[in-house]
Structures are given as structure tokens and as C-alpha cells.
Amino acid sequence: MYLTIAETQKNLESLLDTINNDGAISDAEKAALVNAVTVFTKLSKLHVVDWSCGFEGNDNKVVPGSFSEVHTALFLSDVLDAEEFQLLMLSDEILTDPRALVTTPEKAKVFLKSLGFIKNPVLKDIDSDGSEKAAQ
């Protein structure tokens, strides 16, 4: 039973509709479900973006053969749209922007997997043990 964020969000909303008028369910239980839906709605907007940084020469061109370091950012699209993120990514601003957590691809995967999202769309190639799935 591994659902994606989107699947969980959709099914929780359906469950909320089902129990909303059910007298057997307390207000506290309904409130917990409403809050859970809110969290999953936020999580469904969480994006993981990878990019590489090459060392640049004096003319701002990437130096051939220079070590290219891969960075990853976790950010929420409802507070930072993709176009704005692209602009931030190309500048040093992303390192200080409070809306983007900059880390490494490996750390981002471990972080999201620890949340319980093995089937997260951004991690769909991650196996249940956290390793990369072999190409089909």
C-alpha cells in the first residue's frame, strides 16, 4: 500500500465527503482529516529540481572539463512559480531565498522518502529500499 501524494490527497477528499454528514464521526476527527488534506495539498505542490553548476572562466563560460556539482532544491510551487525559480537558479539569489531549500539530490531523496513517499511522483524511480530502480 504505497500511494502517491496525489492519490492520497484525492482519496482523503473523497473520505471527507463521505464522513462529513455522518453523525458517528466527531468534529475533532473531521478536523484532523481536514488538516491532513491541507498538508497533502501543500505536499502535492512540493517540487524537487536538480541543476548543475560548472566553474566559469573570466568570460562567464563554463570551463571545459571543470567539475560540475549537482545541486537540488526543494520548493513549493504555490509560493514560488517555475519561471521565477529558473531565474533564481541562474543567480546566487537561490542560496539565500527562504522559499527554496538547497541541498543535494541524494539528501532530497532521503528526506522525501523519510516522509513516507516512496511513490512520490518526483521519486517514482526510487525503489522501496531507497535505491534507484533499474531501467526497464
Added chain:
Amino acid sequence: MDNNLTIKEVQDGLEELVHTLVDKKVAVSESARDALLSALTVISNLRTLQFVIWNACPADSDGKPIPGVPVDARAALFFSNDLAIDEFQRILESDEIEEDPRVILTTLEKATAFLNNFGFLRLNKE
């Protein structure tokens, strides 16, 4: 209805809901049941998310803080179910923390903004 519960309150409420659905024999679909259990797993995992702040103080060759050098406040997010506090303290004081895949190093401002965006404005209440 309170729409601003803490992680613990959401977890407790969802666990009660599971029991109520079973005890009262409320008819729900299999997919809804799976989603509820999945949500409980994620919320439970979120409760183990630790947010640690420490001051990285530049040291001289003897390992002693350099007088007058500003202290660099840093923050880390990590899951305590994968990493015990004692173990975290140990790697915190070594260079290993930069490489440890279980720890995301960031700033206090970024960690706070990130967690707030999850919808847990009352995280600190726990």
C-alpha cells in the same frame, strides 16, 4: 472546526477516526481506507522530523573559537527515526554532517519557511 492543528493533534485525530470507522462500521471504500493509513504514516513520520539549530563558531588551529569572529547560526532538518539524537550530536561536531544523507543543512529562516509551508504553523507548540 479548528483548521490549524499541530502535527500531534492531526495524528491523534486520524487515529481516533480509524477506530471510529471500524467500531461504528462506517462504510468507506478501500481506496479511502488506504489513503487514511497513508496519511497516518506521513503524519507520524512528520512527528519525528527534528529541527536543530546550532552556532557554527569559526575556530583557530587549536580548535578554540576566534574572539571577535561572528558566529554563524545554522539549522538542520532530519528524521529522528533514522538518526538518533546522540548520533546526530556526534556528527554535528564533525565534518560528517556535511555529507550525511539524512541531514539537510540550511538556515533558520529557510527551515522555518519550509515547515510553515507544509501547513504546520503551530509546529513549535509541540
